[in-house]
Amino acid sequence: MSMQADFKAFIMKGNVIDLAVAVVVGGAFGKIVTAFVDGMVMPLVTYVLPANIKWEEWVVGTFRIGSVLGATVNFLIIALVIFLVLIKLLERVTRKKVGIPAEPTTKICPACLEQVPLKATRCKHCTSQV
Numbered sequence: 001m002s003m004q005a006d007f008k009a010f011i012m013k014g015n016v017i018d019l020a021v022a023v024v025v026g027g028a029f030g031k032i033v034t035a036f037v038d039g040m041v042m043p044l045v046t047y048v049l050p051a052n053i054k055w056e057e058w059v060v061g062t063f064r065i066g067s068v069l070g071a072t073v074n075f076l077i078i079a080l081v082i083f084l085v086l087i088k089l090l091e092r093v094t095r096k097k098v099g100i101p102a103e104p105t106t107k108i109c110p111a112c113l114e115q116v117p118l119k120a121t122r123c124k125h126c127t128s129q130v
Helices: 003-011 013-043 065-094
Strands: 106-108 115-117
Touching: 003 013, 013 065
Parallel strands: none
Antiparallel strands: 106 115
């Protein structure tokens, strides 16, 4: 195959398209979380800081603690949402029903202890009547 055909086959794979969609949606979600943290969470931090200092301007020596704190809160919120949605929700959706045993399709031959189908009248291993 030519390089162009190989590249087209690679791009048309489902996982590549899913990854592209995930990156775009993840970028948009990151902007929403950043806006939430900057507009609602971090203003609450200003009540803890010394008077008349915005959280973005909080500096200790030459270190910009405010911007690091904002980025850390952004990361923690995004990580929490990803954990709740991808791990817990998908685990709950894909969890198989526990406690409902499957109906047996075989029985045990009393003579040779081999498994035989439920509808069988003779064991295929020892030919005894089941």
